[in-house]
Amino acid sequence: RKEVEQDPGPFNVPEGATVAFNCTYSNSASQSFFWYRQDCRKEPKLLMSVYSSGNEDGRFTAQLNRASQYISLLIRDSKLSDSATYLCVVMTGFQKLVFGTGTRLLVSP
């Protein structure tokens, strides 16, 4: 079983749609969780950290369920510029960052 699993997609949605990505992780001792965004042929960039209480940043909402070892990202009112690959990232012991393979999002006009 992979340490971090994501649906690779692609998710094709129209502008204005709401889309949700899910991620599961296998290491119950994982300490911290993040969503990164990667544009084609660019470096990953932090989108947001994920907290147990859930957190929101504008149109983006992230949630963590430690009991189920499950992380989610919700994007509301999708924009064309949201088209990218979204990477679920888990920090294990000793600060090792483990990446999921990413979920590709395509937002169309």
Place this chain on the structure above:
Amino acid sequence: NAGVMQNPRHLVRRRGQEARLRCSPMKGHSHVYWYRQLPEEGLKFMVYLQKENIIDESGMPKERFSAEFPKEGPSILRIQQVVRGDSAAYFCASSPRRDSGTEAFFGQGTRLTVV
């Protein structure tokens, strides 16, 4: 405060040559990670280093690959006797001193092409 700097951005090597990839972390960051991304695939962890120490190299191939992060100077990922399968984007990331929950910042990557 400059971001994570990687050089070169693009590197072409013939089979059998050596490739040296450099990464200068952000100022004040003492943790460096190296990742490899094959075309159309996700990032694969290679190695995690602190100054003068390799903390976790579980993702490094057993042969031809080595990494260091000396007391002075950038972190170096070295690939000896490159083969076509080594062609990939190699990303370096850095983070500050050990602090749970701190995200890592990525460099722009080095795209290695082996011909």
